[in-house]
Amino acid sequence: MDFTLSEEHLMIQKAARDFARTELLPGVIERDDKAIKPIEQVKRMQELGFMGMMVDPKYGGGGMDTISYVLAMEEISKIDSSASVMMSVNNSLVCWGLETYGTEEQKQKYLVPLASGDAIGAFALSEPEAGSDATKQHTIAKDMGDYYLLNGIKNWITNGSDSQYYLVIAHTHPEKGHKGINAFIVEKDTPGFTVGPHENKMGMRGSHTHQLMFQDCKVPKANRIGEDGFGFKFAMNTLNGGRIGIAAQALGIAQGALDLAIQYAKERKAFGKPIFEHQAIAFKLAKMHAETEASRLLVHKAAWLKDQHKDYSTAGAIAKYYAAESAMYVTTEAVQIHGGYGYVKEYHVERLMRDAKLTQIYEGTSEIQQIVISRALLKE
Ligand code: CAA
Numbered sequence: 001m002d003f004t005l006s007e008e009h010l011m012i013q014k015a016a017r018d019f020a021r022t023e024l025l026p027g028v029i030e031r032d033d034k035a036i037k038p039i040e041q042v043k044r045m046q047e048l049g050f051m052g053m054m055v056d057p058k059y060g061g062g063g064m065d066t067i068s069y070v071l072a073m074e075e076i077s078k079i080d081s082s083a084s085v086m087m088s089v090n091n092s093l094v095c096w097g098l099e100t101y102g103t104e105e106q107k108q109k110y111l112v113p114l115a116s117g118d119a120i121g122a123f124a125l126s127e128p129e130a131g132s133d134a135t136k137q138h139t140i141a142k143d144m145g146d147y148y149l150l151n152g153i154k155n156w157i158t159n160g161s162d163s164q165y166y167l168v169i170a171h172t173h174p175e176k177g178h179k180g181i182n183a184f185i186v187e188k189d190t191p192g193f194t195v196g197p198h199e200n201k202m203g204m205r206g207s208h209t210h211q212l213m214f215q216d217c218k219v220p221k222a223n224r225i226g227e228d229g230f231g232f233k234f235a236m237n238t239l240n241g242g243r244i245g246i247a248a249q250a251l252g253i254a255q256g257a258l259d260l261a262i263q264y265a266k267e268r269k270a271f272g273k274p275i276f277e278h279q280a281i282a283f284k285l286a287k288m289h290a291e292t293e294a295s296r297l298l299v300h301k302a303a304w305l306k307d308q309h310k311d312y313s314t315a316g317a318i319a320k321y322y323a324a325e326s327a328m329y330v331t332t333e334a335v336q337i338h339g340g341y342g343y344v345k346e347y348h349v350e351r352l353m354r355d356a357k358l359t360q361i362y363e364g365t366s367e368i369q370q371i372v373i374s375r376a377l378l379k380e
Contacts, residue, residue, distance in 0.1 A: 163188060
């Protein structure tokens with residue numbers, strides 16, 4: 001077993017780190033405060049190839065492995081998770097889903113712009129009454145012969161207003177349960193499709209999360225992904241990889257908070273010495289470091305399994321569960337170590353703590369990950 005990163009991996013890690021420090025860090029507090037989207041920064045991420053990292057170069061992507069992707073996700077999430085969730089959804093939910101299950105025509109038309117940086121995509125599974133219980137889709141796609149008529153509402157959609165293309169999950173045959181669900185590619189300007197206002201969120205405020213409304217929205221049959229009834233499997237298989245991306249995001253948030261806490265503990269003096277030299281603080285930092293290292297190993301293992309074309313669904317769920325829980329723990333302790341300064345925006349850690357909370361919720365809550373993990377144990 002070799003834990004060493006290759007030269008190429010180190011280069012990608014450095015490129016993402018440099019980009020995050022020079023182009024994401026300036027203005028990150030104001031963007032969070034005023035819920036301003038990182039539009040210019042995401043454009044740069046498109047130019048630098050971060051938005052379609054794993055896609056085959058013949059479709060305009062970077063042709064990189066999942067390890068490269070999680071390294072970049074970690075670096076970008078240390079500084080700005082609003083930018084990294086936009087990156088993660090585009091890479092692991094939209095591009096991966098299209099590359100793995102799309103027809104050649106769909107790939108040429110949609111994947112090429114998404115991977116090469118000309119477009120952004122969104123993944124629309126959740127609904128007002130179907131979040132964790134994802135098979136209970138109320139959005140209906142009625143088969144009208146050569147097109148589907150889409151009616152319904154989607155909730156909590158990342159990249160909701162920034163996307164050109166949306167992967168939308170809907171029921172075609174409700175009587176068949178999850179086997180009657182389909183996935184569709186919907187273009188932004190399709191008549192009958194409207195994007196609602198964005199949510200006023202606790203964290204990741206630069207990433208805008210929207211409701212999507214479909215009213216008699218005509219979607220060509222050619223835009224269905226996979227065989228009739230494949231939509232739920234499509235969503236689950238896609239989320240298996242998405243969870244690795246979010247686990248890497250949680251890892252980055254934790255590492256970012258830990259770095260800040262270490263730096264602060266070395267500089268801040270109390271009772272005649274830097275607070276790092278007080279065991280109460282040193283032990284906190286030791287535990288935060290151990291938690292973050294454990295998350296990193298789980299994230300890299302899940303990414304490695306995916307690169308080896310082995311089953312990574314349980315490993316991805318474990319990585320997301322552990323990294324999200326430990327990010328919440330590490331960021332909360334980072335705020336505590338900063339004392340009063342931790343509670344104000346200038347010191348970044350309160351933002352990281354608010355951002356960490358979302359990693360326990362989206363792409364499957366921590367409780368859903370525990371369902372996935374425990375079901376796998378039953379099968380063993
Ligand atoms: N991978 C592949 N297939 C899976 C799967 C997985 N992880 N989990 C379930 N399936 C398959 C099952 O094998 C089954 O298929 P068959 O009938 O062919 O055997 C089918 O899906 C139905 O499975 P279950 O009977 O287990 O379904 P369930 O209703 O009991 O629960 C669940 C499944 C795991 C709870 C699932 O509903 C789930 O993952 N829910 C969470 C949804 C989620 O993650 N939402 C996040 C929204 S996206 C988002 O946040 C994006 C964003 O913008 C940031």
